[in-house]
Amino acid sequence: MIADDCSLKQRVLDQLQDVIGKLDMSTRFRIRDSLFRLAQSAIQRHSSEDTGSTSSFMVEDEFVIKKEVEGANRSTNVPEAEN
Secondary structure (H helix, E strand, O other), X not given: OHHHHHHXXXXXXXXXHHHHHOOOHXXXXXXXXXXXXXXXXXXXXXXXXXXXXXXXXXXXXXXXXXXXXXXXXXXXXXXXXXX
C-alpha cells in the first residue's frame, strides 16, 4: 500500500512537471509569483490569528518568502499584470 502511494505521488509529480514544462516562461513566472503571494498571505493570516505567540518559524518563513519574491522580481523581466 505504501509503495502504491509513493508511485502515485511520483506519477502525479511527473505529470505536473510535464504540464509545467509546456508552459511559456511568462506563465510560469506568473504562477510562481501567485504561489509566493498565496504563501505570504497564509502566513499573515496565521500570524494575525495567533498574535499573542508569534512563532519564530513563522517569522523566518515570512522573511524567506519576501526574499525569494524580491529575488524573483529582480531576476525576471516579466512585467507585473495590470489590475
